[in-house]
Amino acid sequence: MKIGVDKKTRRLAPMSDTNLLLTITIVVFFVMYIAAMLFIGRGFLRVQTFFNILNENAALIILSCGMSIVMITGGIDISVGKLTALICMSAAVNLDYHGGSVMTAVLLSLAIGLAFGIVQGALVAFLDIQPFIVTLAGMFFAKGMTTIVNSTQFNVQNEAFVALKNTRIYIPFLGSVNRRGVFVPAYVEIGVIVAVVAVIVLFFILRWTKLGRSFYAVGGNPQSANMLGINVRKTRFLAHLLCGLLAGIGGFVYFLHVGSGAPSHATGAEMNAIASSIIGGTMLTGGVGNIIGTFFGVLSLSTIKNIVSLLGLDDAWWTNITVAAMICIFLVVQSIVLLRKNKNS
C-alpha cells in the first residue's frame, strides 16, 4: 500500500469482503429486530418469539450452512429442499411401517444425505459436470423418489419419536410473564441445539482448518489453489459431501420439527437456503462467505416474514413480495459496496 492513501481507503482496506458483508448482515438484523420491538411491540417483546424463530428455522439453518460451503467453493446445490422431503418421508415410513426406532431413522437420514452428497460430489468434481445440472437432476430424483416411497402425507405415531419431538429444553433465567402473571420460561427444541452446534463446528472448520481454508482458496481461484498444492477436485468433492451430510442432518431436524412425511415438505427450502446465504454475505462466484453470516441470514429472512405477518399483511402474496424485495435490496447494497471498494483499492 502506498503511504499517501486517503483516510477512507485506509479504514476500509483491512476489512476483507467476507467481514464487510458479514458486518452489514448482522447490523441489518439487529436494526430490523429492534425496530420491530419498538414499532410493532406485541409478540416481538416476548423472548419466546425469538426462540420460536429459531425453532422453526433450525433445519433451514443447517441446510443453509451446507449451501454456504458449496457456494464458497464456487458451486451450488439446489437439491437440498427436495432431499429434505425425501428424508422426512423415508424416516416416517421407516418409523411407522417398518418398525424402525429413532436410531434407525437417524441413520437412514444421514445415509440418504451422504449418498446424495457422494454421488453429486463425484459427478461435479471428477467428471467436471456443472453443479447446477447435477444437483438439478438430484432435485428431480429426490422429488420423484419421495412419491415413490409414499405418495400421501401422514403423521408419525411412533411413541419414542413423538416424545423426542415434544422435548423442550428450557432456557434458565429467560422467559416472560403471561397475562395471569405466571412466569413462562423460554424453550427451544432439540433441533436448535443441533443447529447451533453445527454452526459452531462449521465456523471452526472454515476458519482454522486446512480443509476450511482450501474451500475458500478453491472458490476464489481454482488455478491458484492448484498451484498452492491444493487438490481442487478432492476439495470440491468434500464440499458436496459435507453439504449432503448436512442435508441429512437438516432433513432429520426438519422431520423432528414437523413429525410427518409429505411430498410437499420443505418446498422452496433450497431457494430459502440460497437466499439466506446471500443475505449472510456468501457470494455465488465463490471464495467469499461466512457461516455466522449465514446464521444471521436465516434469522433476518424469518424475522422479515414474521414482521410482515404481524403487520396484518396476511394476504398470501405479501410475504413473498417482501422477501423478494429484501433479497433485492441486499443484493444491490452488496454490489454497490463491493463496486465502490474495488474502485477505491
Add this chain to the structure above:
Amino acid sequence: MTIAKTGEAGLLKSGRIFRRQIFIPIAALLALVLFNLITDPSFFEINYSLNSAGDPVLSGYLITILDNASELAILAIGMTLVTAASGGQDISVGAAIAISGSVILRVLCGDNPRPDEMQASILTAFLVSCVVSMLFGAFNGTLVAYFNIQPMIATLILYTAGRSIAAWINNNRLPIISDPSFGYFGSFLPGIPIPTPIFIAVICMIIIALVLKFTTLGLYTQAVGINPHSAKLNGINPAFIKFITYVIMGLCVAVAGFIKVTRFSTINYSVVALDIEMDAILAVALGGNALSGGKFSMASSILGAYVIQFLTTTLFKFNVSSSALPAYKAVVVIILVVLSAPAVREKLGKFWKSIQHARTGKEAA
C-alpha cells in the same frame, strides 16, 4: 452453428462426431426413438380424425410431443442467449410466465372475472403482456448487467415474487374466458389439423434464425460470454448485450405465457409453468452448451427442448405417474450428462479412433 460443414464420412473417420455439439441431443433423440420402436411401434402412429367441434385434427404421440414442447422450445431460445451472454441462467421464467398470463387475462377480462365477451382484442392483450414481460426482463437484465449480480441470484428475486405478483394483478381471482376464439391459439385453428402452438414455435425459430443470420447479436453474445473484458476492448458494450438478452428472454416468456394461457383459457398462479425453468435450463445443457457462457448452438438447444418433451411423453406412455416422473427423468438426465462430460467424451472419442485404427489396419492387411 459455428462448426464448418464437413462430410459425414470425414466426421466418422476422425471420431470428431463425438465432439460435435449437436451430437448429444441427436444421440439422445435417436436412443429414445429406438427405445420406442422396440417396445411399441404404435408410438409413431398419427391419426387423422374429427374433434368435438367437427374439425379435422391430427392426433398421436408425435403430435403431442411437438405440441407440448412449443413453450419449452421458445423458452430455450431465450435461455440460450441469456446463458451465452451472462454465463448464468434465468430461473424466473416460470414465475414470469404466470405474470404474463395474468396480464393477458386481466386485459381481456377487465374487472369481471367471468366476462361474456372480451374487453379488448387478443392482439392488444398479447402486446401489453409482451411489454410487461420485457419490463420484468429488463429488471433482471439491469441487476445482472449493471449491478454485476450473478444471474441465478438476481432472477431469484422474481422467482420468489413472481407468482405472488401474478395473483395480485388479478386480485387473486381466477378469470375464465369463454370466447372460443381465444382457445384457438392453444389448440387448433378451425380447419387446420395441426396444433397452433407448433406454428407459433416455428415462427419464433424462423425469427431467431433470421436475427442470428442477419444481425451481429449471436457474435456479440458469444464474444461477451467468452470474455467480457476483451469484448469491451473490441468496442462492444458487454453490459448492454447482457441487458438485451434478458429483454429478449422476456419476449420469449410473453409468447410462451400466451400459449400456456390459451391452452386452458384460464390460469392457476401456483402451478402454471411450474418448474419449466428447470426444463428450459436442461434443454440448454442437453444441447451441449456450456452453462458458464460463451459459444452456443441455438439449434442444439431447441432440439434439446424436444428431446425433453419426447422423454416426458414416453414416460407418460408407460403409465409413470406425473409425481414420480421426475425420478425417471433425473436418471436419464444423469446418464446423458455423464456421457456428454468432457472426460467421458474424450475416452469415447479415443475408443472410436482405436476401432477405426483396427479396421484400417485390417483392410491394409
